[in-house]
Amino acid sequence: MSQVHSNLHRSAWSDWWEGTRRTDIWWTLAWFDIVLRYRRSMLGPLWLTLSMGAMIGGMGPLYSSLFGTELSKFFPHLALGIIFWGFFSSMVADACNAFVSSANYLKQGYFPISLFVWRSIARNLIQFAHQIVLYVPVAIWAGISIGWPALLVFPAFAIAIINAHALGLLLGLICTRYRDVTQIVTSLMQMLMFLTPVLWLPENLPSRAEYILWNPFAQMLDLLRTPLMGGIANPYSWFGILGWTALSLIGSCLLFKKYRRRVVYWL
Numbered sequence: 001m002s003q004v005h006s007n008l009h010r011s012a013w014s015d016w017w018e019g020t021r022r023t024d025i026w027w028t029l030a031w032f033d034i035v036l037r038y039r040r041s042m043l044g045p046l047w048l049t050l051s052m053g054a055m056i057g058g059m060g061p062l063y064s065s066l067f068g069t070e071l072s073k074f075f076p077h078l079a080l081g082i083i084f085w086g087f088f089s090s091m092v093a094d095a096c097n098a099f100v101s102s103a104n105y106l107k108q109g110y111f112p113i114s115l116f117v118w119r120s121i122a123r124n125l126i127q128f129a130h131q132i133v134l135y136v137p138v139a140i141w142a143g144i145s146i147g148w149p150a151l152l153v154f155p156a157f158a159i160a161i162i163n164a165h166a167l168g169l170l171l172g173l174i175c176t177r178y179r180d181v182t183q184i185v186t187s188l189m190q191m192l193m194f195l196t197p198v199l200w201l202p203e204n205l206p207s208r209a210e211y212i213l214w215n216p217f218a219q220m221l222d223l224l225r226t227p228l229m230g231g232i233a234n235p236y237s238w239f240g241i242l243g244w245t246a247l248s249l250i251g252s253c254l255l256f257k258k259y260r261r262r263v264v265y266w267l
Contacts, residue, residue, distance in 0.1 A: 012257040019112030026115050030122035048130040056082055056134060063199055072142045074201070079138045080225040081198035087128045088217055089189050091164045094120035096182040098172040103267040113263050114256075117168035121161065135228065149232050156223035156233070159245055163220070166248035173255045176266045192217055216244040 019026075034045055056079045064074040095117070099106065102116040139146070175182045196218045197205075205212065212218065219237040226233040 012253075012260065015112050015260060016114045016256065019114030019116075020118060022112075022115055023118075026119040027122050029119045030126060033119075033123050034126055045126070045130050048127050049134060052083065052086065052131045053134050056138075059199075067200065067204065069201065069204075076135070076138050076142045076144055076229055077201060077225070078199065079135050080228060081221065083128070083131050083135065084221055084224055085193060085196065085198045085217075086131065087124060088220070089193070090124050090127065091121065092167065092171070092185060092189055094124060095164070095168040095171040096175040096185055098168050099176045099263050100179075100267065106264050106267060113172070113260055114165075114169065117165055117172060120168060121164050124164075139228070144230050146228065146230055150227045150230070152233065153224055153227045156220070156227070159241060160220055160224065163216075163241075163245055163248055166245070166252040169252040169256050170248065173259050173263065176263055177259075196221060214240065216241060219244070 038045055038047060059082070060075045060078050061071060063078060064071045067074065094101075098116050098120045099113060102111075102119070105111055105116070106113070171181075171185065175185070192215065193199075195212050195215060197213070198221070202213060202218075202222075213222075219240045222237040223233045223241060
């Protein structure tokens with residue numbers, strides 16, 4: 001009992017670090033989530049690759065014809081757009097339910113809540129790894145040459161993980177207390193998919209509507225997709241996403257420090 005008491009009265013930093021450093025727990029839980037989802041399935045997680053491949057293969061020629069764009073130019077853009085947007089949307093959806101879906105663990109004993117945010121991130125990283133391989137044959141078919149600027153995808157991906165963790169704490173706390181927020185976020189993400197250049201090319205956007213590209217998902221997508229297509233992302237995307245990251249970290253730190261001990265009472 002004294003151990004539980006001391007854990008509950010740790011500083012916010014100690015509480016966060018305790019959950020973050022236990023990679024053995026949250027990676028195991030994440031992998032176990034994937035195994036349970038595809039239990040008794042012959043192909044297992046390969047269904048993640050096949051279903052995403054079927055979507056990309058079906059939508060590519062259709063949307064290329066609708067937009068009047070050459071398929072070799074549009075197909076890599078669409079493939080990366082769908083793969084990364086699936087990663088973003090699943091991250092946000094899991095962030096809303098990070099603590100609610102882990103209620104059994106949180107009610108049975110002390111666990112630092114950051115551990116379950118990392119669990120949702122790790123689960124989505126496993127899914128993403130099964131899907132990003134689809135871009136390899138697309139890039140080869142389209143004749144995309146990737147040079148040194150492609151290395152910029154690594155700091156961009158690190159920023160994406162930092163944002164995912166910050167939003168995981170922020171949305172996890174808010175959605176655990178106010179369950180209706182999950183539905184609001186889900187609806188908002190559906191709308192943002194069409195306001196983000198996932199299915200369309202940014203150069204086809206009228207100049208009067210370029211403000212749409214200011215949304216953080218469009219900027220993050222630019223940082224991740226452009227280097228993998230042999231280009232260099234817009235510098236304004238770096239400035240915009242770094243500003244958004246700072247706001248996310250500040251908001252999540254404030255909420256985490258004040259409300260982390262109340263999560264178990266909200267479940």
